[in-house]
Amino acid sequence: MTSYQPPMSLFWWLRRRSYFFFAVRELSSVFVAWFVVYLLLLGHAVASGEAAYREFVEWSARPWLLGLNLVALVFVVFHAVTWFRLAPQAMVVRVGGRRAPPLWVAAGHYAAWVVVSALVVWVVLA
Amino acid sequence: MRTIALRVARYRPEDETEPTMQEYEVPLREDWAVLDGLNHIKDHLDGTLSYRWSCRMGICGSCGMTVNGEPKLTCGTFLTDYAPGPVTVEPLRNFPVVRDLVVDISDFMGKLPTVSPWIVDSEDAAPAEGEHLQTPEELDEYQQYSMCINCMLCYSACPVYGLDQDFLGPAAIALAQRYNLDSRDHGAHQRVDVLSAADGVWSCTFVGECTTACPKGVDPAGAIQRYKLTAATESVKSLLMPWGRRSDLPRPSGADQDNNAWSREVR
Ligand code: SF4
Ligand code: FES
Secondary structure (H helix, E strand, O other): OOOEOOOOOOOHHHOOHHHHHHHHHHHHHHHHHHHHHHHHHHHHHHHOOHHHHHHHHHHHOOHHHHHHHHHHHHHHHHHHHHHHHHHHHHOOOEEOOEEOOHHHHHHHHHHHHHHHHHHHHHHHHO | OOEEEEEEEEOOOOOOOOOEEEEEEEEOOOOOEHHHHHHHHHHHHOOOOOOOOOOOOOOOOOOEEEEOOEEEEHHHOEHHHHOOOOEEEEOOOOOOEEEOOEEOOHHHHHHHHHHOOOOOOOOOOOOOOOOOOOOHHHHHHHHHHHHOOOOOHHHHHOHHHHHOOOOOOHHHHHHHHHHHOOOOOOOHHHHHHHHOOOOOHHHOOOOOHHHHHOOOOOOHHHHHHHHHHHHHHHHHHHHHOOOOOOOOOOOOOHHHHHHHHHHHHHO
């Protein structure tokens, strides 16, 4: 059977907001991967003694790296928000036999995020 | 009489290599859906126009098309909402076009049986005597997913499916959940491999357009995210307890595995 497969236009991802964010998520995962690499490098520097750690901190203060990490942070937060938007759909929490409103589930996740972040800040600063 | 212009995609593979647009003037009536406009063309203006439809009441799922860029059931999409027009009617996106507004649905048809969309009996328990009883709460668990009419609007809206046709897709996953969450079913175990494969739920990045497009309130995006949690929990469990049963999901019986072999053949 002959059939026509319409090509996807080059700018299909501009047709809808959700498509745009989809494309951004796909591309920005590179930055998330970078954050993981950066964290591993940090761990390695901490493990190899004070000198190595100081060198790492100095290297991290370079403007281009600071800029890169800032961009990466924005994308990681974007991915985190997507994740929290997804959570209430994935989790069906029952309270007294009824399905808890999705808003509660999302609120619970955000609260946990704040608590964990505060803990990390406390560990780092203390 | 007021009229409205329908710009309709035509594709006649015997004389053209690409679709072209053709414009028709049809009466603009309060109670006319886009499908009524197409029927008017077919009956009075141009009998060569091809498209699918049957029930005219949002039940059969065969009249899905792209109306002004959006995936819609044309029997439930009213012309007056697009006045003064023109209204562009194209075939569903993400599917090969066979002729005019008719798309090739064999990919979707091949995927459906791979999720064993039927109630699988328990291997251990004897068949229930008499009817299976179900409480309203148990019905509530899956009822939403059982409303799917296989119209494929969700596939048409999904960019992941558009880029990679191997993706199992929204409706097939929602259908799997319709049975997984049914208290009478014991087949979750035989659906797990297809659902948690790379082309299963994990291909979805939560764009959410499937749920927006769905005319029946099925919420396939929700079904997919829900199964992601199930799949993740299962794999963590089997990581922590590799010596235990591969999962708590009910085991399939021999007969059901035969069913699976059959569905693979269909694909
Ligand atoms: S899930 Fe909704 S949009 Fe998708 S095939 Fe079923 S009824 Fe249609
Ligand atoms: S004609 Fe049956 S759903 Fe539209």
